[in-house]
Amino acid sequence: MPKTKKKYVCQECGAVSHRWQGQCGDCGAWNSLVEEVGETVFSAKHDLSTGGRTIALSKLDADVTPPPRLTTGIAELDRVLGGGLVPGSAILLGGDPGIGKSTLLLQASAHMARQGRDIVYISGEEAADQVRLRGQRLGLGDAPIRLAAATSVRDILATLQERENTAMVVIDSIQTMHSDRIEGAPGTVSQVRASAHELIRYAKESGTAIILVGHVTKDGSIAGPRVLEHMVDTVASFEGERSHQYRILRAIKNRFGATDEIGVFAMEGAGLTEVANPSSLFLSERDANVPGAVVFPALEGTRPVLVEIQALTVKLASGATPRRAVVGWDSGRLAMILAVLEARCGLNFATSEVYLNIGGGYRISDPAADIAVAAALISALADRPVPDASIFFGEIALSGEVRPVAHGNIRLREAAKLGFDRAIAPAQKDVPNGISVQNVVTLANLVDHILTSN
Template sequence: MAKIKTVFHCSDCGGESPKWQGQCPHCGSWNTLSESQATEAAGPARFQSWAAAAEVQCLSDVRTEALPREATGIDELDRVLGGGMVRGAVVLIGGDPGIGKSTLLLQALARIGEQRRVLYVSGEESAQQTALRASRLALDPSKVRLLAEIRLESILAVLKREAPEFVVIDSIQTLYTDRVTSAPGSVSQVRECAAQLTRMAKESGTTIVLVGHVTKEGALAGPRVLEHMVDTVLYFEGDSHSSYRMIRAIKNRFGAVNELGIFAMTERGLKGVSNPSAIFLSSWRDDVSGSCVLVTQEGSRPLLVEVQALVDDAHGFQPRRLAVGLEQNRLGMLLAVLHRHAGVACFESDVFLNAVGGVRISEPAADLAVILAIVSSLRNRPLPEKLVVFGEVGLAGEVRPVARGQERLREAAKLGFTRAVVPLANCPRQPIEGLEVIGVERLGEAVDYCR
């Protein structure tokens, strides 16, 4: 009988330690070791069946043909994936409970199932619960094959027998393998199950989508090595008080990692939003102080987002600085630049920032819009009508150009905006019909224009 021992696994790197420690000895993370029961390996035979021996070959002899993609039928999902699913790829999708992961994947399988063999492996819900969801979404139940199972060996046997082309595992934390004696969801179980499913996908060419749980911090639960093993990592985001959901790629070996897909949750499931700028600007008014419209870029898609600022007298010893949807640390830097190079001080004021619509903006192109929104709120004076802004602000007070300025301006003109304050280097060589473009080199020029 195999010897049972207690080990401690790191949830970040997957490293193993014989005893608990406050800091992981492998990656240096604090408070990430968790106890689990593991079986000692029974020699090299444990891994002999995973892969055949490979031969050394010259890099120039490797065939580099383009990988064909299979569209899922959901445009926003295909956009994030880089055009569709790749044969033999392993995709990991995570998100908060109830965000819509299972709903989205069941809709995608129903559409792919019209032309391909698909299989939905449910480890969290019974077959009846999954069938009820498909009925509520008005999907064709004859297009999706279903398996309610959590034992990995049984799932692999079904995959070999059925030979599906697309498989969804919902979720990886519910599976267990007989090779490991710890409970389902432990670090060792998640790592072992994911490794075997990944190897099976590469050998058979089956596309596998793994659903992953997230921790209270929003990171994917389980060992960090799980994200390294898969080809694509997607995060499903959204506010529980809003019907809109956003999906973005954190890692993608077959496409870009900065694409964003936007969905609306309806009674019939998730529907793609083709014009998200209209959503973010649905309640925008140009006669309100502290409001500025930013043209941000998410992958290949320009988005118009309203940035709101509120500057009020500080009622405490330390003025507050709060940013929602924008970088918190960058706010303090921009306030210092605003004072040094434009003569506008907010030392005795609380400053609050918000990106309307629940979108998160991380690119520095939002700097100029943030500063003009703060100045507008501080002076209690609205910005000029139909104005859009973008540009990066440096510590020396210069306004630096940003990428894809022409696409941003064309998107603003398409939505009816008539003025734009942009970096001088982003001014178009050919005028854009209906749009007056004002190029600025220094921060003081932008502040003076909006005075």
């Protein structure tokens, strides 16, 4: 008789353990291990080298045509997807609750349905009437979208297989789906993995693009097993703060396009609207004569976005412990910049509290922001504004050397288009008209430039 082997699966990260324990050994979550039915263990070994069928092998240099694209009618969404939806592709869209995932997909579904395409919207969290009321509130009530409220993957697949030429299917959300072939409640690791596998297999066999909406954990990562992100073709994250108007759709993985591409939206009464020029959004109502305020040309995929970096230093009484607070940037990198400024330039931040903020709630991971952050800190410490109509970018080494960064000409063109006429950065080639570059070789050059500028 074969015996069944017990296993315990972490509901946070998907790690498997063969005995229960209070804390997951991989992610550290408490009380997250749930017993699931394991595989059947046989005493005899099986030989996999026989009994299979031969597979066809092809050459790498064989002719292949680019996959066709289905435009969604929303240019910012098409940009993130690499030009539109690829038939048969699977897309995972994650984001915080209430950020606008369902609104974005409902608007995209309406645009495509009005173009004559067959669009199916399956909601596992809301009734069909609730989705219909939202569509009417957004002015999409006349769109011929096929709606349903269901959570059974078997029922959903049976319904979809009766339809032909379906262009796109939206599943909102994958954590609510349930497969009767797997034991466990909806949302568990095994249910999410099995449900996604069946839906993705349908997409590949039928040529229908499928979009899976995913919940996120408290730290912002997509809930469920990590293998879910490996199964799909594209992973996109919808980001933003509820207190801010804008939303950013960011591509994390894309088998059919560039990664790190972004689309910018603004949440308004009529739903999400596209922001064609995000730089103007993040620099609106900016006062250029404030110490500690510096403009940095960030690069997201192929799109340059000008954002404001704000710094503030506050003198402390002797003996107090200075505080370092960062919003929108890496706190470890701020500590490195402060250390280089003290060691290589002789500036003293040990007796000051330091606060750093990226304007508009934007988040930056570009290392080219080093020079802009350093300039904001120097300006705040000296209480001197940086030169007007200037941008700053470049990477700082621990030696105090300023190193070049990629795509400097793209950053310069965007700055010149918005009226900036000076860039403080490493030496650049192919400088566009309308903007000049002041070369800085070391961090000491940057300090001299800010302290001696008018």
